[in-house]
Amino acid sequence: MTYPILYSLQHCPYAMRARMALLMAQEDVLLRAISTKDKPKEMLLVSAKGTVPVLVLENGKFLDESLDIMLWALKKNDPHDLLKASDPSILINILALIDECDVGYRANLSAYKHAKRFHIDTENYLRSECEKYIQKLEALLENQSYFFGESLSLADLAILPFVRQFANADKKLFRDAPYENLSQWLSDFMASALFSKVMRKYPLWNENHEQFLFN
Numbered sequence: 509m510t511y512p513i514l515y516s517l518q519h520c521p522y523a524m525r526a527r528m529a530l531l532m533a534q535e536d537v538l539l540r541a542i543s544t545k546d547k548p549k550e551m552l553l554v555s556a557k558g559t560v561p562v563l564v565l566e567n568g569k570f571l572d573e574s575l576d577i578m579l580w581a582l583k584k585n586d587p588h589d590l591l592k593a594s595d596p597s598i599l600i601n602i603l604a605l606i607d608e609c610d611v612g613y614r615a616n617l618s619a620y621k622h623a624k625r626f627h628i629d630t631e632n633y634l635r636s637e638c639e640k641y642i643q644k645l646e647a648l649l650e651n652q653s654y655f656f657g658e659s660l661s662l663a664d665l666a667i668l669p670f671v672r673q674f675a676n677a678d679k680k681l682f683r684d685a686p687y688e689n690l691s692q693w694l695s696d697f698m699a700s701a702l703f704s705k706v707m708r709k710y711p712l713w714n715e716n717h718e719q720f721l722f723n
């Protein structure tokens with residue numbers, strides 16, 4: 509029995525979302541934990557850009573974008589209907605919400621975190637830029653439990669690690685802000701069995717070439 513190989517990093521938000529989708533798709537993979545300071549040559553030979561996650565398929569093809577990994581897994585098997593198969597227009601909206609995260613919000617988030625860390629005076633401005641997206645997510649949860657209804661979708665999983673980063677950047681501000689719905693959504697996730705499985709720590713592949721069945 510062979511499995512796809514996933515190069516992964518415990519706290520990387522992109523690797524986290526890929527791992528969540530692989531679990532939800534019940535797609536077993538062999539996980540190789542890496543450190544960005546000492547990337548395995550086996551991974552760089554496959555994908556020279558050197559980012560994680562990378563998923564190497566049994567046929568030698570590879571995926572080195574987290575969203576592609578999520579879509580690949582869920583298109584194969586989607587027992588929780590994260591792609592909302594009954595209505596293709598929902599998937600278009602799901603992908604649009606993820607795109608807003610991946611393009612505008614994420615850039616603001618990393619600039620905000622940088623400004624906060626180095627006490628740069630753009631910190632408040634950048635936080636308010638992030639909050640435009642955060643407020644949009646909060647509004648989506650006003651009358652439903654998840655971004656696209658009463659059950660999980662690809663959007664919840666893809667966006668989660670980046671809401672978590674925002675909340676962690678200033679826990680007190682996040683707690684005190686009027687984000688009751690988003691805050692509940694986040695804490696429910698973080699208390700879930702899925703999340704603890706996703707965040708499990710593995711020994712580094714580079715140390716003894718030990719890989720682990722991730723399922």
Ligand SMILES: N[C@@H](CCC(=O)N[C@@H](CS)C(=O)NCC(=O)O)C(=O)O
Pocket residue numbers: 517519520521522523544558559560561572573574575
């Ligand atoms: N667009 C990529 C981004 C992946 C990414 O940037 N991952 C970071 C770790 S969180 C990385 O590998 N950075 C390369 C490095 O730190 O050398 C994806 O969605 O998979």
